[in-house]
Amino acid sequence: MLGSEPLSLESGGSDASVRHYWRAAYAERSVLVMDADPALFDAAPFLARQAELAAAGIRVPAVLAQDAARGLVLLEDLGTAELTPLLTSPERAREWYLKAIDLLVQMQSRLDGAHLPAFDAAFQRREMEIGREWYIGVHLGHQLDERQLALWERSIALIVARNTAQPILFMHRDFHSRNLMVVDGELAVLDFQDAVLGPVSYDLVSLLRDAYIDWSEDFVLDLAIRYWERARAAGVPVHADFAEFYAAFEWQGLQRHLKVLGLFARLKHRDGKDRYLADIPRVFGYVKAVCRRYSELTPLGRLLLDLHGERETVGYTF
Known part of the structure; x- marks a missing residue:
């Protein structure tokens, strides 16, 4: 989605759903890939709520690119500092x-x-x-x-x-x-x-x-x-x-x-x-x-x- 190969790709973990995350490192930044089988996870509500929350001034990960048919969403990497x-x-x-x-x-x-x-x-x-x-x-x-x-x-x-x-x-x-x-x-x-x-x-x-x-x-x-x-x-x-x-x-x-x-x-x-x-x-x-x-x-x-x-x-x- 970014048009080039990352320097490294490592697991960013999974959650209680069917999604898995990958952290892709580039020279200037890292990004997260949200990966889920589109037959099991519909990305449309995620994308819609992200847009609504961002428009309301709530800090959420920016969506950088998405390919819903393949179950892939490229997200801003907010780091690992969970509350x-x-x-x-x-x-x-x-x-x-x-x-x-x-x-x-x-x-x-x-x-x-x-x-x-x-x-x-x-x-x-x-x-x-x-x-x-x-x-x-x-x-x-x-x-x-x-x-x-x-x-x-x-x-x-x-x-x-x-x-x-x-x-x-x-x-x-x-x-x-x-x-x-x-x-x-x-x-x-x-x-x-x-x-x-x-x-x-x-x-x-x-x-x-x-x-x-x-x-x-x-x-x-x-x-x-x-x-x-x-x-x-x-x-x-x-x-x-x-x-x-x-x-x-x-x-x-x-x-x-x-x-x-x-x-x-x-x-x-x-x-x-x-x-x-x-x-x-x-x-x-x-x-x-x-x-x-x-x-x-x-x-x-x-x-x-x-x-x-x-x-x-x-x-x-x-």
Whole structure:
């Protein structure tokens, strides 16, 4: 695509999708080649979201060339400074998270998601069914009996009803520390091709209740307040009352984490990617904590603990 052979070509890694990346070095710069079988990955949403984000002033990798028919996209190389390894302490992490919150508010206030797929009730339900199929069914080896399945269905209906009552807007859908790169001291956004029109709290959940790194409840609460204040000031349609917003944040997090459990199990058992197994206890911990806090979710929490062979004698509800 650049008309000349690179001096070197090395793997730039892969992600949880079917894409693979190659770093091509030239005398004056390096570039990234995003490579995916076009039968398995449609590059059109990636290219469309990249253009929209760039036009809104959000730092994303520039598209240098593309050959969609061959599944190739040539991208600006933003380097290797992923945010996650820089979150070495709560003090340092807070500085970076505040930058990420500012970036999120910019995305939410500048981008119109009306043309994007709707992250609606059916979409959210399908995602949680990944958790039932792959995490409960395959990873834990349990097929729910009639009573358990009815309990699961009631719980999923409650979660969907709460989440679809939220204000909706542009939603990145995977806004977390592994998809944020540090470039010249600022943050750039990756992996935006799955953006949808969805609940206002979702991307903040992805950021603060990250599947790959966790923080104390006080730390998360403080940053959620900072986001809420900045979002309101920017005209983002968050809830008028912070307590309502934080409850919405928790219920949306439960939906996301039930899906993530299924995705991590599927990556292991179907795709042979074992590295995600280490993060399952963290994600399940998020699920347990939310189920403990809300009385409507107590039956779901007990079911999940039973499936793990665990018992819990003390719970708190709000």
